[in-house]
Amino acid sequence: MHSDLRVSVQAHDFDLAAEAARLEATGAGAVVTFTGLVRDVAGGLRHMELEHYPGMTEKALAAIAAEAAERWPLDAVTVIHRHGRLAPGARIMMVATASRHRAAAFQAADFLMDYLKSRAPFWKREVTGQGAGWVAATDEDEAALDRWS
Amino acid sequence: MRVLYFAWVRERIGEGSEEVETAAATVRDLVAELRAREARYDLALSDMGAVRVAVDQELADLDAPLAGVREVAFFPPMTGG
Numbered sequence: 463m464h465s466d467l468r469v470s471v472q473a474h475d476f477d478l479a480a481e482a483a484r485l486e487a488t489g490a491g492a493v494v495t496f497t498g499l500v501r502d503v504a505g506g507l508r509h510m511e512l513e514h515y516p517g518m519t520e521k522a523l524a525a526i527a528a529e530a531a532e533r534w535p536l537d538a539v540t541v542i543h544r545h546g547r548l549a550p551g552a553r554i555m556m557v558a559t560a561s562r563h564r565a566a567a568f569q570a571a572d573f574l575m576d577y578l579k580s581r582a583p584f585w586k587r588e589v590t591g592q593g594a595g596w597v598a599a600t601d602e603d604e605a606a607l608d609r610w611s
Numbered sequence: 612m613r614v615l616y617f618a619w620v621r622e623r624i625g626e627g628s629e630e631v632e633t634a635a636a637t638v639r640d641l642v643a644e645l646r647a648r649e650a651r652y653d654l655a656l657s658d659m660g661a662v663r664v665a666v667d668q669e670l671a672d673l674d675a676p677l678a679g680v681r682e683v684a685f686f687p688p689m690t691g692g
Contacts, residue, residue: 498692513618515684518668543691555692575692583665583684584691585618596619599688 465531466538469523471514473546481540481558490537490560494567496575498554506590512545512554515583519543526577530559533573534566541574543584576606612677614645616655617686620662623655638664639673641683656685663688 466488470476478497485493500510527539536559543555557574561567586597615628635641642659645652656662659673665684666675677683 515615515617515665515668515686518665518684521668579692580689581670582691583617583686583689585687586690587618596687597690599690603690604688 465536467527468540470542476542485560488537492564492567493560494571495558497556500552502550508589510548511587513585514545522582530570534570579603613682615684638675
């Protein structure tokens with residue numbers, strides 16, 4: 463089926479309600495949204511910096527969205543990922559899926575998240591009062607991809 | 612060929628991108644050439660198990676051929692989402 467794919471890599475914030483409304487307007491019947499926020503895991507986080515690979519990032523997100531649309535019957539997919547400096551609590555990214563089937567919408571959103579974590583060229587750096595450090599990728603993130611192979 | 616570095620690989624090498632004249636046949640050969648240049652490259656690329664590679668903006672492995680390639684990037688495992 464034809465799916466409406468929207469991918470954006472941007473420094474500015476996004477309007478979750480407006481993005482959800484766009485997908486609701488497809489008439490699909492089921493819309494799932496997921497939003498990722500900057501969290502202060504260890505305490506003392508001043509801000510997070512998200513570096514990315516301009517050019518590759520857009521291609522990788524588009525490929526991941528297209529893959530989701532191939533695997534599940536989706537009317538629409540939205541992937542928005544921010545970069546640059548983000549304060550604790552700020553929105554980092556969102557995915558939204560629209561489908562006639564609830565399970566497809568949920569599974570596709572879950573798939574998108576797993577792939578964004580370890581296949582989209584972003585790198586998180588946490589800046590605290592004590593200094594700054596790159597966030598390490600985890601084995602769990604990589605293992606999560608096996609669920610979909 | 613344009614070579615790009617991101618995150619801590621960029622920090623260790625001290626720049627984000629550069630033009631490299633190379634006859635390297637594969638990514639592995641390019642890594643060896645870069646490491647032989649200067650200590651900062653050797654430091655950044657000594658453990659390729661901790662470094663990911665993209666060739667013309669697609670993820671690739673060390674055996675990927677470089678003939679006709681315009682852009683190679685080195686970076687740590689990605690932490691998006």
